[in-house]
Amino acid sequence: MTSLEPGSAPERLTTVDVRTRLDLLAELGYGFLESGQTSGQTRRALVGCGRALGLVGLAVNSFGRLLLLEATLPDGSTTTLSGAARTLDTIDCDRARALNHLAADLAAPEAATTGEAERRRLFAARDDVERMRGTGTPWWATTLGMTMLAFFISMQVGISWRAWVSAALVQVATSLAGLGVGRLRMPRLFAIAVQSSVGGAFATLLVRVDFVDPVGAAAAIAVTWLLLLPLPQVIGAVTDAIEADFLSCLSRVGGVAVAGIGIFIGGAFTFWLGEQLSMAHPRLDELPSLPWYLVLVFSGLGAVANAFANGGRLPLVVPAAVLGVVTGASSQLLLRVLDATTLWASSASAVVLGVLTVILASRTGYPQQVLALMGITGALLPGIPVFFGILQQMGGGAGAEYFGRAATICVGIGTGVAFGAYLAYLWDRSPLAAVGRAGAGADSP
Numbered sequence: 001m002t003s004l005e006p007g008s009a010p011e012r013l014t015t016v017d018v019r020t021r022l023d024l025l026a027e028l029g030y031g032f033l034e035s036g037q038t039s040g041q042t043r044r045a046l047v048g049c050g051r052a053l054g055l056v057g058l059a060v061n062s063f064g065r066l067l068l069l070e071a072t073l074p075d076g077s078t079t080t081l082s083g084a085a086r087t088l089d090t091i092d093c094d095r096a097r098a099l100n101h102l103a104a105d106l107a108a109p110e111a112a113t114t115g116e117a118e119r120r121r122l123f124a125a126r127d128d129v130e131r132m133r134g135t136g137t138p139w140w141a142t143t144l145g146m147t148m149l150a151f152f153i154s155m156q157v158g159i160s161w162r163a164w165v166s167a168a169l170v171q172v173a174t175s176l177a178g179l180g181v182g183r184l185r186m187p188r189l190f191a192i193a194v195q196s197s198v199g200g201a202f203a204t205l206l207v208r209v210d211f212v213d214p215v216g217a218a219a220a221i222a223v224t225w226l227l228l229l230p231l232p233q234v235i236g237a238v239t240d241a242i243e244a245d246f247l248s249c250l251s252r253v254g255g256v257a258v259a260g261i262g263i264f265i266g267g268a269f270t271f272w273l274g275e276q277l278s279m280a281h282p283r284l285d286e287l288p289s290l291p292w293y294l295v296l297v298f299s300g301l302g303a304v305a306n307a308f309a310n311g312g313r314l315p316l317v318v319p320a321a322v323l324g325v326v327t328g329a330s331s332q333l334l335l336r337v338l339d340a341t342t343l344w345a346s347s348a349s350a351v352v353l354g355v356l357t358v359i360l361a362s363r364t365g366y367p368q369q370v371l372a373l374m375g376i377t378g379a380l381l382p383g384i385p386v387f388f389g390i391l392q393q394m395g396g397g398a399g400a401e402y403f404g405r406a407a408t409i410c411v412g413i414g415t416g417v418a419f420g421a422y423l424a425y426l427w428d429r430s431p432l433a434a435v436g437r438a439g440a441g442a443d444s445p
Helices: 015-034 039-052 093-107 113-133 141-156 159-183 188-208 214-226 229-241 246-276 292-309 314-338 341-365 368-380 383-394 398-427 431-439
Strands: 061-062 064-073 078-083
Touching: 015 039, 015 061, 015 064, 015 078, 015 093, 015 113, 039 061, 039 064, 039 093, 039 229, 039 246, 039 368, 061 246, 064 314, 093 113, 093 368, 141 214, 141 292, 141 368, 141 383, 159 188, 188 214, 214 246, 214 383, 229 246, 229 368, 229 398, 246 383, 292 314, 292 368, 314 341, 314 368, 341 368, 341 398, 368 398, 383 398
Parallel strands: none
Antiparallel strands: 061 064, 064 078
16 A cells, blocks of 8 residues: 555645545546556556645555545545556557656646636546546557567568468457457457467468468467467566565456466367368478577567557657667577577566666656567567477477466566666656656557
C-alpha cells in the first residue's frame, strides 16, 4: 500500500471536492493499468497526483486489475472508492503517453488552482481520461503492424523468403481469428486456443498447396505463437515481484499461464492435423545464418512494426528503431564475439535495453515499459528455440526441452529489463523520469 502522510484534508476541500478528486484518480489508475503499467507504478503515480491535488491521507492499493482508493474527508472520516481495470495485457503507446503527460500536468504544483476554476480543470481532466480509455488502436492498424512484425522476426530466423511470407500470412489469419473471437467475447483461454489453432492450420494449408516446405511452416508457426504471448505481462510480473507485490505478480503470471495453455491446445491440434494429413516430417541440417548487419536492420524494422501494432505513431518511430538496433547489436556482440549462450545474451541485452528505455522515457514522454516492448519484440524474442521445438514435435520427437528453454529466456528478458531500469533510475532523477517511473513503465504485441 502507498499512502500520503496521515492527517485531515485541507480546509478548502469539501466532501464533494475530495470525492471529485478520487473519481479522477480512479479513472487515471484504470487507464494506467489498461495501458500496461504495473500496480506499483500506478500507485506511485496516483499518490503523486493526489498530493498535488491536496488529498492528505490518501491511500492507494492495487492488486491485479483491482484498484482501491481511500481519502480523509474534512470531518476526519474517510471515504473509499474501488473498481477494476478492463484488462492488464494490452498496450496502446499513444494513450499511455497521453496519460503520462496528463499525470505530469496534474502533479505540477504550478497547475493547481482554486475554486470553480479548479473544479472545471478536474472535470475536464476526468473527461479526457474517459475519452482516452474509450479509444484504441484500429484493428486494421494492429493487424498490419503485427503482420510486418511477424515478417521481420521470421527474417531473423533465416530459412527462405517463402517462410517469411508464410509467417506474415499466418499472422494475418491469426489476427483475423482474434478479431472474430473478440466479437464473441470468448474467454481468453479459448480465444488463444482458437488463434493458435487457426495459425497452425493455415500454415499446414500452405504446405499442402506447396507454397512453403514444412521447415518454413514451422518457422512461421513459431513466430505466430510467440506473438500470442502477452509479453507486457511477463515484464510486469517480474517488476511486481521485485517490488514485493506478489498478489499482482500472481495475477499477471496467471494471465501468461492462460495464454501458454491456449497455445499448447493449438499446438496439439496442429501436430494432430499434420499426422492426419500424413505430412512429411521437416528436416533441417543447418540453420541459415544472416550477416550481423542484416540482423540489426530487421531488429530495427521489427521494433518499428511493433510500435505501429500497439498504437504508436510517427514520434515513436525513431525511438523504437534505436531500441531495436541497439538491443540487437548488444545481443549480436555477446553471441558472436563473446560466444555467450542465448539465455545470457538475451538477459544481458535486456539489461542494456532497460537502461536505455529509462533514458528515452525521460526525454520522449513514452512510458518505460512501452519502450521496452519495442526492443524485446524487435531483437530478443526466442524464436529459434521455439522453432526447433516445433521441428522436433513435427518430426515425432520431443520439443519440450526447447519450449522450456524459450520460457526461461522470456523470464530472463523480463528480469533483465527490470534490473536495467532499476540501475538507470539510480542515476536519472529528472522530474519527467520520476513520473515515467510512477505512471508508466511491456501487447501482447
